[in-house]
Amino acid sequence: MAKGSSSNSKHSKARGTVKSKASKEASKQGSSAKRSGKPSEPASQGAPASANALARGAEVRHWLFKSEPDVFSFQDLQKAAGRRTGWDGVRNYQARNFLRDDCRVGDLVVFWHSNAEPPHGAGLAKVVRPGHPDPTQFVKGHDHEDPASDPADPRWMQVEIEALRAFGKPVTMEALRADPRSSGMLLLAKGQRLSIQPLTREQYELVLELGAG
DNA sequence: GCCAACGTTGGC
DNA sequence: GCCAACGTTGGC
Numbered sequence: 001m002a003k004g005s006s007s008n009s010k011h012s013k014a015r016g017t018v019k020s021k022a023s024k025e026a027s028k029q030g031s032s033a034k035r036s037g038k039p040s041e042p043a044s045q046g047a048p049a050s051a052n053a054l055a056r057g058a059e060v061r062h063w064l065f066k067s068e069p070d071v072f073s074f075q076d077l078q079k080a081a082g083r084r085t086g087w088d089g090v091r092n093y094q095a096r097n098f099l100r101d102d103c104r105v106g107d108l109v110v111f112w113h114s115n116a117e118p119p120h121g122a123g124l125a126k127v128v129r130p131g132h133p134d135p136t137q138f139v140k141g142h143d144h145e146d147p148a149s150d151p152a153d154p155r156w157m158q159v160e161i162e163a164l165r166a167f168g169k170p171v172t173m174e175a176l177r178a179d180p181r182s183s184g185m186l187l188l189a190k191g192q193r194l195s196i197q198p199l200t201r202e203q204y205e206l207v208l209e210l211g212a213g
Numbered sequence: 214g215c216c217a218a219c220g221t222t223g224g225c
Numbered sequence: 226g227c228c229a230a231c232g233t234t235g236g237c
Binding site: 066068114115118119173190191192193195 | 233234235236237
């Protein structure tokens with residue numbers, strides 16, 4: 001599923017949810033692309049360097065993946081074959097880099113329902129397959145198709161995740177903000193739209209605690 | 214439904 | 226390479 005897709009849900013039929021959809025691709029010149037090597041990618045900035053550093057350091061990492069429940073919910077994941085899905089549809093370079101470079105098998109994932117009323121953490125999942133090309137970028141007519149992506153050098157990546165368990169109660173932003181341990185969470189930062197976010201162990205544990213039934 | 218924040222596009 | 230226009234994200 002697409003997880004990344006966007007809000008327009010209409011289109012995204014995909015499974016995923018991420019809401020990122022759109023994609024038009026970016027393309028052109030970019031300039032910066034640093035990490036990957038490929039020439040041309042816009043550098044997305046968004047995430048603070050500290051987020052990258054955070055993700056790269058620890059052995060077990062913790063993540064927060066956003067998905068619009070109308071597009072693909074945690075319950076959809078629980079009902080999926082093998083309780084698994086490919087997290088397709090991510091069309092943002094920084095999020096892509098996390099999926100490609102930093103997510104490892106065994107990493108734990110907080111499944112966040114964005115564009116929900118209210119937005120909330122819904123459950124826990126784990127990464128079961130590391131970064132690999134997102135097949136939807138090559139599907140003609142698919143909402144997440146990216147005609148500019150070269151099959152010999154795919155632009156967009158996904159990981160597979162598997163549902164572990166739903167939270168006993170939804171974890172809201174309000175509940176997170178009320179605890180000082182949420183300090184620094186990208187999720188709570190104004191204007192932060194990144195759909196794949198690293199969490200510190202402390203932030204992750206706070207989410208679990210707040211979600212305990 | 215609004216709209217601020219932000220990323221991308223593309224003319225120049 | 227700048228930057229205005231445009232499209233998207235996602236909380237509120």
